[in-house]
Amino acid sequence: MTKKITYQLLCVLMFFSINMICNAQSVSELEKKVNKLQGEIKTSQNLLKQTSKNKETTLKEVELLQTQIKKRDDLIKTYEKQLSILNKETKAYKNDINNLQNELEKNRQEYADLLVISYRNRNNLNNLLFIFSSQDFNQAIRRMRYIQQFQDLLKHKMEEIDNTKVDIKKRIDKNEEDKKRIENLNNTQKKERDALNKDKKALNDKVAKLKKQEKTIKKDIAQKEKETKDLQAKIKKIIEEEVSKRRANAAVDTKLSANFESNKGKLPWPVETGVVTKKYGNNPHPTQSKVVVFNNGIDISTEQGSNALCVFDGQVSTVFNTGLTNVVMVRHGLYFTLYANLDKVFVKAGDKVKTGEKLGLVHTGATDNVTTLHFEVWNDKNNTNPETWLK
Numbered sequence: 001m002t003k004k005i006t007y008q009l010l011c012v013l014m015f016f017s018i019n020m021i022c023n024a025q026s027v028s029e030l031e032k033k034v035n036k037l038q039g040e041i042k043t044s045q046n047l048l049k050q051t052s053k054n055k056e057t058t059l060k061e062v063e064l065l066q067t068q069i070k071k072r073d074d075l076i077k078t079y080e081k082q083l084s085i086l087n088k089e090t091k092a093y094k095n096d097i098n099n100l101q102n103e104l105e106k107n108r109q110e111y112a113d114l115l116v117i118s119y120r121n122r123n124n125l126n127n128l129l130f131i132f133s134s135q136d137f138n139q140a141i142r143r144m145r146y147i148q149q150f151q152d153l154l155k156h157k158m159e160e161i162d163n164t165k166v167d168i169k170k171r172i173d174k175n176e177e178d179k180k181r182i183e184n185l186n187n188t189q190k191k192e193r194d195a196l197n198k199d200k201k202a203l204n205d206k207v208a209k210l211k212k213q214e215k216t217i218k219k220d221i222a223q224k225e226k227e228t229k230d231l232q233a234k235i236k237k238i239i240e241e242e243v244s245k246r247r248a249n250a251a252v253d254t255k256l257s258a259n260f261e262s263n264k265g266k267l268p269w270p271v272e273t274g275v276v277t278k279k280y281g282n283n284p285h286p287t288q289s290k291v292v293v294f295n296n297g298i299d300i301s302t303e304q305g306s307n308a309l310c311v312f313d314g315q316v317s318t319v320f321n322t323g324l325t326n327v328v329m330v331r332h333g334l335y336f337t338l339y340a341n342l343d344k345v346f347v348k349a350g351d352k353v354k355t356g357e358k359l360g361l362v363h364t365g366a367t368d369n370v371t372t373l374h375f376e377v378w379n380d381k382n383n384t385n386p387e388t389w390l391k
Contacts, residue, residue, distance in 0.1 A: 026085055030078055030081055030082050030085070031082075033078050034075065034078050034079070034082075037071050037074055037075040037078065038075065040071050040275050041068060041071045041072060041075065043273050043274060043275050043303075044064055044067055044068040044071065044275045044301075045068065046303065047064055047275070047301050047302075047303070047370070047371075048061065048064050048065065048068070050303075050304065050369055050370070058367065058368035058370070059210065059220075059286055059287070059368075060277070060301070060365070060368045060370040060372070061206060061368065061370075062203065062206050062207060062210060062286040062287070063277040063278065063286060063301075064275075064277055064301060064370075065199060065202060065203045065206065066203065066277075066286060067275050067276070067277050067301075068199055068275075069196065069199045069200060069203060071275070072192055072195060072196045072199060073196065075192055076189060076192050076193060076196065079185055079188065079189040079192070080189070082185055083182060083185050083186070083189070086178050086181055086182050086185070087182065089178055090175055090178050090179065090182070093171050093174060093175040093178070094175065096171050097168055097171050097172060097175070100164055100167055100168050100171070101168060103164055104161065104164045104165065104168065107157060107160050107161045107164060108161060110157060111154070111157045111158065111161060115154075207286065207287055210286070210287045211287055224293075225293070227322070228293075228296075230322075231322060231327070231340070232296055234320065235296075235327075235329070235338065235376075235378075236381070238317070238318050238320075238329060239336060239378060239380075239381055240381065242317050242331060242336070243380065243381065254333065254334075255333065256314070256332055256333025256334075256335075257332070257333030257334040257335055258333070259312075259313075259332075259333070260312055260314075260332040260333055260335045261335070263312065263389075264388065264389050265388065265389065265390075265391060266391050267311040267312055267389045267390050267391060268309070268311055268355065268356065268390070268391065269300070269309070269311075269390055269391075270300070270308055270309050270310075270311050270337075270339060270373060270375050271300055271302040271306050271307070271308065271309060271362065271373055272302070272303075272306060272307075272309070273302060273303060273306075274300040274301055274302035274303075274306070274373070275300065275301055276298050276299065276300055276387065277299050277300070277301045277372070278295050278298065278299035279295065279298055279387070280295055280296070280297060280298050280385040280386060280387060281294065281295060281385070282294055282295075283295055296376055296383050297338065297340075297374055297375050297376030297377070297383075297386050298374075298375055298376075298385075298386045298387060299372050299373070299374050299375075300372065300373045300374075300375060301370060301371065301372050302362060302371050302372070302373060303371060304364050304369075304371045305361070305364075305371075306361075306362045306371055306373070307346075307358040307359070307360065307361055307362065308328065308339040308342055308358070308359045308360050308361075308362055308373055309356050309357065309358060309359065310330055310337070310353045310354065310355060310356065310357045310358075310359055311337055311355065311389075311390070312330075312332050312337070312355050313332070313352075313353070313354055313355055314330040314331050314332040314337070314352075314353055315330065315331050315350065315351065315352050315353065316328060316329070316330055316331075316347045316348065316349050316350060316351045316353060316359075317329045317330065317331040317336065317349065318349050319345055319347065319348060319349055322340070324363075325340070325341045325342055325343065325363045326340075326342040326343070326345045326360060327339065327340045327342065328342060328345060328347060328359045328360055330353060330359075334379065334380050335377065335378065335379055335380075336376075336377070336378040337375070337376070337377055337378075338374075338375065338376040338377075338378070339359050339360065339373065339374075339375060340373070340374035340375075340376075341362060341363045341372055341373055341374050342359070342360035342361060342362060342363060342373075343360070343361045343362070343363045343364075344360055344361040345359065345360040346358050346359060346360055346361075347359055347360070377389050
């Protein structure tokens with residue numbers, strides 16, 4: 001009977017431990033995501049303060065607001081996942097506490113029964129006559145073992161009772177702790193929902209203002225498309241030239257490429273702080289519903305005075321001017337990284353550069369007061385999504 005109860009208690013504890021470890025890992029991962037999103041929201045808020053110094057609403061301001069809304073929405077969903085885990089955890093704790101309390105009651109009853117047996121046989125158990133009255137030596141040994149086993153059983157049962165009490169207290173304390181976390185998360189989530197609604201209202205107001213400038217915006221779209229096509233044509237031409245040059249050095253390229261490729265998803269950001277305001281691929285225009293703009297890389301809005309940072313060891317393949325700003329391309333074997341929209345450039349073609357090295361000062365727009373780095377990653381002649389490479 002004792003073995004059965006001990007086994008049942010062990011199963012309860014093992015289930016609780018496994019469940020706790022799994023939930024702890026999930027909560028830990030979600031907390032990291034929360035911290036990341038909170039940091040990005042804080043960055044976008046700071047950038048919005050800079051852009052709001054201008055009297056006129058700009059497209060960059062709208063893009064920043066859209067990014068902030070997306071981050072807040074992701075943050076609220078992450079809070080919901082945390083609440084779901086914690087609610088399940090508290091429910092599991094209640095069940096564990098009930099099971100442990102039942103086991104505690106059973107152990108107490110068994111301990112009481114053992115004490116009754118001990119009391120009834122006290123004259124024998126506490127008297128050497130019980131042993132000396134044995135018929136032979138073997139029987140005496142058996143009786144001695146019986147006395148010892150009975151005493152061990154009493155001690156073991158008492159330890160089980162004490163351990164179960166400790167486990168119950170731990171679960172009650174954890175349950176109370178989780179209840180407080182749930183309350184705090186609910187309050188925080190409510191604040192984020194209020195902030196989200198405020199951001200959405202601000203976005204609608206700014207989009208409405210921009211729609212009044214439709215002619216200017218369409219002209220600006222056409223100009224940007226032309227500039228983008230010219231830039232991409234120049235980039236492709238440079239990459240084709242680089243591919244032709246390095247054919248004689250294929251062994252070195254393969255090694256460099258393997259090092260770069262093994263760090264996919266681990267590369268540092270090309271700026272100290274920032275948020276992605278335009279993703280890779282098709283991006284719907286903030287105010288023109290029928291206009292979709294394809295982006296060969298990502299646009300990262302950052303703080304004024306920020307520098308573009310090299311994301312991996314390599315060699316500067318070229319530096320060129322687009323008319324208003326500069327572009328730096330770094331070769332990493334068969335891979336290239338591109339850093340566009342730079343004012344001052346701190347490197348030149350042929351320079352060996354290290355991870356984190358400053359390549360140039362990111363340009364700040366004179367009209368919108370926004371500092372944006374355009375970043376691309378190429379695999380030979382193929383364009384790839386930079387976000388999949390960054391950590």
